[in-house]
Amino acid sequence: MAAAGVLHGRADARRYENNAATRETPWVKWTLLGISLAFFAMFLLLPLVAVFTEALRKGWVTYLTALSDEDALSAIKLTLITAAIAVPLNLVFGVSAAWCIAKFQFRGKHFLTTLIDLPFSVSPVVAGLIYVLLFGAHGWFGGWLAANDIKIIFAVPGIVLATVFVTFPFVARELIPLMEAQGREEEEAATVLGASGWQTFWRVTLPNIKWGLLYGVILCNARAFGEFGAVSVVSGHIRGQTNTMPLHVEILYNEYNFAAAFAVASLLALLALVTLGLKSFIEWKAGQQSRESE
Amino acid sequence: MSAATLFNPTRQTRVLPGFGLSLGYTLVYLSLLVLIPLSAVFLKTATLGWSEFWAVVTAPRVVASYKLSFGASLLAAGINAVFGLMLAWALVRYTFPGKKLIDALVDLPFALPTAVAGIALTALYAGNGWVGSILEPLGLKVAFTPLGVLVALVFIGVPFVVRTVQPILEDLETELEEAAASLGAQRWQTFTKVILPILLPALLTGFALAFARAVGEYGSVIFIAGNIPMVSEITPLMIITKLEQYDYVGATAIATVMLVFSFALLLVINLLQAWSAKRTGRNR
Numbered sequence: 001m002a003a004a005g006v007l008h009g010r011a012d013a014r015r016y017e018n019n020a021a022t023r024e025t026p027w028v029k030w031t032l033l034g035i036s037l038a039f040f041a042m043f044l045l046l047p048l049v050a051v052f053t054e055a056l057r058k059g060w061v062t063y064l065t066a067l068s069d070e071d072a073l074s075a076i077k078l079t080l081i082t083a084a085i086a087v088p089l090n091l092v093f094g095v096s097a098a099w100c101i102a103k104f105q106f107r108g109k110h111f112l113t114t115l116i117d118l119p120f121s122v123s124p125v126v127a128g129l130i131y132v133l134l135f136g137a138h139g140w141f142g143g144w145l146a147a148n149d150i151k152i153i154f155a156v157p158g159i160v161l162a163t164v165f166v167t168f169p170f171v172a173r174e175l176i177p178l179m180e181a182q183g184r185e186e187e188e189a190a191t192v193l194g195a196s197g198w199q200t201f202w203r204v205t206l207p208n209i210k211w212g213l214l215y216g217v218i219l220c221n222a223r224a225f226g227e228f229g230a231v232s233v234v235s236g237h238i239r240g241q242t243n244t245m246p247l248h249v250e251i252l253y254n255e256y257n258f259a260a261a262f263a264v265a266s267l268l269a270l271l272a273l274v275t276l277g278l279k280s281f282i283e284w285k286a287g288q289q290s291r292e293s294e
Numbered sequence: 295m296s297a298a299t300l301f302n303p304t305r306q307t308r309v310l311p312g313f314g315l316s317l318g319y320t321l322v323y324l325s326l327l328v329l330i331p332l333s334a335v336f337l338k339t340a341t342l343g344w345s346e347f348w349a350v351v352t353a354p355r356v357v358a359s360y361k362l363s364f365g366a367s368l369l370a371a372g373i374n375a376v377f378g379l380m381l382a383w384a385l386v387r388y389t390f391p392g393k394k395l396i397d398a399l400v401d402l403p404f405a406l407p408t409a410v411a412g413i414a415l416t417a418l419y420a421g422n423g424w425v426g427s428i429l430e431p432l433g434l435k436v437a438f439t440p441l442g443v444l445v446a447l448v449f450i451g452v453p454f455v456v457r458t459v460q461p462i463l464e465d466l467e468t469e470l471e472e473a474a475a476s477l478g479a480q481r482w483q484t485f486t487k488v489i490l491p492i493l494l495p496a497l498l499t500g501f502a503l504a505f506a507r508a509v510g511e512y513g514s515v516i517f518i519a520g521n522i523p524m525v526s527e528i529t530p531l532m533i534i535t536k537l538e539q540y541d542y543v544g545a546t547a548i549a550t551v552m553l554v555f556s557f558a559l560l561l562v563i564n565l566l567q568a569w570s571a572k573r574t575g576r577n578r
Contacts, residue, residue: 017387093319129335184310246410246513250409268407
């Protein structure tokens with residue numbers, strides 16, 4: 001679904017407006033436009049504006065104090081570490097999955113693609129629960145882990161695992177349709193001319209898929225920073241140790257420390273805006289690349 | 295038997311290297327992180343007898359949570375189908391200032407962490423919030439009621455319908471509408487008889503995707519829901535509640551119900567997408 005944006009240039013709407021057969025009467029047009037923009041403002045714009053107004057309600061000093069708080073800083077650090085592990089893991093997986101699915105024919109291919117998408121249809125809470133069942137104190141490996149003094153649940157490894165699960169399909173699902181559309185001819189030519197597998201990948205495939213790859217990584221990263229439900233189940237909410245930024249927001253909010261909660265939330269909202277900006281930029285770049293190659 | 299022989303590729307595609315390695319890695323990674331952990335849910339549930347399982351998943355408080363989760367999700371997906379279609383139409387068919395910005399911001403619910411959305415919506419719809427202070431004197435309480443759950447689920451579902459309908463609408467040939475107009479069709483007739491049937495599979499796919507996401511949603515809902523037992527508790531919260539009481543078997547039983555439901559919905563979505571591809575001649 002999201003791939004449609006990458007592969008699609010946005011056409012100019014004037015060709016519809018200047019054509020008597022494809023335009024509506026002005027009052028229909030303005031009513032439609034009015035309703036859809038009101039819907040947009042009500043459900044998307046207003047919450048976004050609210051985050052920043054609430055964060056700055058008590059002024060810049062309170063805002064900066066909330067962000068430089070020790071627990072806030074350790075939450076930011078843990079979030080960065082989690083994303084730094086989860087995103088590269090899913091990046092390598094995504095490339096590997098897309099290579100075998102897009103470049104080769106084999107039985108069970110469609111089924112494999114469906115399985116890769118599976119984590120998107122699992123509730124985040126269930127995603128956290130499955131690792132508790134495996135590695136929790138009463139889980140399958142709980143006894144063994146306790147005997148060897150390894151902590152996964154209520155510790156950083158559990159948070160990373162839950163994050164990997166919820167961000168699992170992002171890179172793969174961007175790359176599979178893109179690489180399928182590009183076909184095998186260029187890689188086959190390189191191989192026939194004597195390039196090794198890695199040379200073919202680095203010199204031929206990677207330049208072709210770089211925008212799609214980046215697109216997947218950015219979406220994966222945004223979700224890794226912001227995951228709440230799955231991480232909440234496995235983290236144990238230990239302040240300064242197993243608190244990620246979204247969990248820290250929850251703790252502050254439940255303590256009625258709204259200004260601080262929204263201050264940390266505003267950082268996450270800024271990241272969301274940067275993500276959307278980069279996403280639009282990549283869509284524009286990818287559109288340019290596909291127009292050049294036509 | 296190795297993975298490569300199990301999924302034997304047809305012979306003419308063997309020119310490229312790396313099939314065994316990439317497929318092997320994909321299968322191992324997928325099994326370790328997704329398939330084996332997910333199977334734990336079913337194996338754990340199997341330790342429960344059928345009558346015990348049934349007692350857990352049909353307890354009155356849990357049933358009340360199904361009604362809220364599924365009812366509110368269905369309603370939210372419906373609202374998104376109507377307004378998402380309008381928004382997609384406006385983005386494709388009309389020129390207006392700020393259009394590019396609005397187009398980019400449609401994906402906000404994908405990019406904004408759910409907890410941030412949750413506290414922002416609560417602040418807006420609480421009695422002293424911008425929207426709440428207008429609605430409450432009118433007798434409409436949103437925050438900390440089932441209505442609040444609906445608002446949060448509408449928020450997270452917005453991009454699904456817009457982003458499934460928008461590309462189909464962009465690909466639509468204007469010739470179809472020109473032919474309809476030249477044959478004397480009114481604009482509304484052209485829309486319902488020519489355009490809507492083409493958009494329908496994509497619209498339903500977007501609806502189903504929004505519904506699937508809403509049923510499992512947790513972060514954006516729990517802040518605004520108020521979480522009152524029998525009134526505004528969603529099903530994912532029931533799993534959390536059981537876990538906090540160290541009732542792992544109970545939590546897993548409810549998770550099984552949710553998983554079976556999501557798998558069924560995933561199947562429906564796949565069928566809808568195949569139908570959409572067939573009707574519009576697009577693959578994916």
